[in-house]
Amino acid sequence: MSKADYPYPEDEFDAISPDAPTGVHRAPRSAWSRWWPFVLVLVLVPALAYGAVAFLSRTGDVPLVGGPTQGQEEPGGEELPADGTGEGEATPEGEGQDEETPPETETTTPPxxxxxxxxxxVLNGxxxxxxxxxxxxxxxxxxxVDVKPDNATEPLPPISTVYVASPDLQTTGELVATTVGVSAIVVDPEQAGLAVTLVLVTDPDA
Structure with missing residues (x-):
């Protein structure tokens, strides 16, 4: 609204003191002052990112695409020697290996x-x-050298038998049984008497 269109008469409030400010206006901003923050961000952020990547690549902590971080081994992998043969250092002879123990030899006492x-x-039954x-x-x-024949008395064994008085006479009884043709040998001091007794219930040669 202009002063000419103002419908009310002027009063003391419309009078402007010569000492009062007559109006302060801000100068219009230039285009550069509006755009320079964006330009600073576009330049500074890539520069900082490049510097960070270069620093991390020197320290070996930059992760590789599709693989493990540099300086780290593949999980479950084994380091290969420089010649690529897959063989590590040879274990010194005798180290980490069980010494061969000679097999135990069983000692058997001959009969x-x-x-x-x-x-x-020799009893005839x-x-x-x-x-x-x-x-x-x-x-x-x-x-x-000391053999005595005689007749047997009841009870008789079911088959012809060689009786020996002790286990140490086992080989003696076996020789008696082999010589006569009898298969049964029994350790029985009561039936064997002094040493060896052969009770015949059948004729071995029959």
């Missing part, structure tokens, strides 16, 4: 030799005449 001088009694005497002669021919 005692048959005692040909022990008394051997087969009711075959002269059986005990004939078998006694066979044992004397095998080297036994």
């Amino acid at each position: 005692p030799a048959p005692q040909l001088d022990v008394p051997v009694v 087969a009711r075959v005449s002269g059986l005990a005497g004939r078998v006694a002669e066979e044992l004397e021919g095998a080297g036994f």
Whole structure:
């Protein structure tokens, strides 16, 4: 609204003091003052990013695309020697290896030799005449020096048996059984008597 269009008469409030400011106006801003912050951001940010990447690449901490960080090994991978053969340093001989222990040798005590001088009694329980005497002669021919034939009394074993008085006479009883042709050998001091007793219930030669 202009002064000419003002419908009211002037009063003391419309009078302007000569000492009062008559109006202050801000000078219009130039185009450069409006755009320079954006230009500064466009220039400064890429420069800072480039500097950061260059610094990190020198320290080896820049992650590689599709791979592990520089200076780090692949997970689960093994370092290869410089020659690429895949073989590490050879372990010094004898280090980290179990020493071969010689196999244990089992020591077996040989069985005692048959005692040909022990008394051997041959009992005839087969009711075959002269059986005990004939078998006694066979044992004397095998080297036994103290053989006595006799008749057996009840009870009789189910098969012809060689009785020995102790385990140390086992080989002596085996020689008696082999010579006569009997398979049963029993350790029984009561039935064996002094040393060895052969009870015949059948004729071994029959």
